[in-house]
Amino acid sequence: MAFDYDLFVIGGGSGGVRAGRVAAETGAKVGLAEEFRMGGTCVIRGCVPKKLMVFASGYGPAAAEARAYGWDYDGGTFNWDRFKPMLDAELERLEGIYRKNLGGAGADIFDARAVVKDPHTIELSTGESFTAKHILVATGGRPFVPDTTPGAAELGITSNEVFNLETFPERILIVGGGYIACEFACIFNGLGADVAQWYRGAQILRGFDDEVRGFLAEHIAERGVDLHVGLEVERMEKRDENGRDRIWVKGTDGREEVFDQVLFATGRTANTDGLGLEDAGVTLGRWGEVVVDEYSQTSVPSVYAVGDVTNRINLTPVAIREGAAFVDTVFKGIPTKPDHENVAxxxxxxxxxxxxxxxxxxxxxxxxxxxxxxxxxxxxxxxxxxxxxxxxxxxxxxxxxxxxxxxxxxxxxxxxxxxxxxxxxxxxxxxxxxxxxxxxxxxxxxxxxxxxxxxxx
Structure with missing residues (x-):
């Protein structure tokens, strides 16, 4: 059977783009569909913008330390209106590089949502339909807001929206205790916001070394974050304060506080909803993740998956390695298992x-x-x-x-x-x-x- 493509990739994040580009460089005919922006979570709403905010957040404390070292100058305040356009421009630049590198390798790029119709057919939101010898699912993951908390879905934001805030929050609540929650608590604290962090567990950073968890919790609190463990959001309401919309939050311990923003960093889930995978015979796990073997192959031999959508090790460099290993295995004839041992x-x-x-x-x-x-x-x-x-x-x-x-x-x-x-x-x-x-x-x-x-x- 003749196929339209040797490989069709669903998802334009780091893993999908690496696989598509390297496969195209072998001479394979490659198509890739991305419904949002090229670059995926890492480039557009994850690692890159977060790290730029980390850099920005370090200058305030550094200025105070500089004065202690003998430097004479007045301190300043963080200006979100100056920073945000620079951040937007950098993300646009990086997205352009992703698009250029993939297209330059000879791949066809479709700015559309793709779904799997059967083991060899992809249908786009544009109405186009293509056949492919191999399909690679690289749709990543997304943050979620607990739907059991009244007001959370309507009033809360996630790491997806935090980079697009129109105004800088003077007071922000971070809900969660994982690494994303802890990072944003420190970021906003360093940028000068009044930050509270609530986590329902006994200690932040579950899954990491226990001694380090306690050590970091102590330091985060000492730096000025109002950190509370064993505390959840009971409900949230929008309230008007002198003509200004704010968010009233009640905690499970009875406390009541008001914030400009409430950011939920309470976990992530695989982006598999509505992709047609199960109808095509692909097995999904308990949390919606694509179940794969050591070579990233799913229960359907023609369909593979890499990156966060498989919920193995959810890190950008791992997704890139998985994408490269997939190409080695399928297009270069070199069976390669991505190495998940001792990943820093x-x-x-x-x-x-x-x-x-x-x-x-x-x-x-x-x-x-x-x-x-x-x-x-x-x-x-x-x-x-x-x-x-x-x-x-x-x-x-x-x-x-x-x-x-x-x-x-x-x-x-x-x-x-x-x-x-x-x-x-x-x-x-x-x-x-x-x-x-x-x-x-x-x-x-x-x-x-x-x-x-x-x-x-």
């Missing part, structure tokens, strides 16, 4: 948290370990009397002395963990770390200077 990540709170490998709890559940941990005030902060500590932590196998996990909480931890991840990925031992000469004076030298375990067993 960073949480861009203030201070940042970088991690690779196992948490202490995960490692202890598998084998006896030695834990090396150091928390101290770095030179830059102690010199001006800032009471902020950093944390360096290694989890080491007692049997093999391999470093099973590395955790860093410090300014620049995201940059540091990338380099540490190389060592952990290579299977470096504690001895390898010990015989590495320190770079002095730096915070990061502590990672090779910890000689005595703080905990064993």
């Amino acid at each position: 990540s960073a949480v861009f709170t203030q201070p940042e948290y970088g991690t690779v490998g196992m948490s202490e709890e995960e490692a202890r559940a598998k084998e006896p370990v030695d834990v090396y941990c150091a928390a101290f005030r770095p030179m830059q902060k102690s010199f001006i009397g800032v009471n902020e500590r950093v944390l360096f932590k290694l989890i080491v196998s007692q049997a093999t002395q391999k470093v099973l996990g590395c955790h860093i909480v410090a300014d620049g931890a995201g940059e540091m963990i990338q380099l540490a991840a190389v060592a952990v990925k290579m299977g470096a031992t504690k001895e390898d770390f010990d015989r590495t000469v320190a770079v002095h004076p730096t915070m990061s030298e502590e990672i090779v200077l910890m000689k005595t375990p703080t905990r064993t067993g």
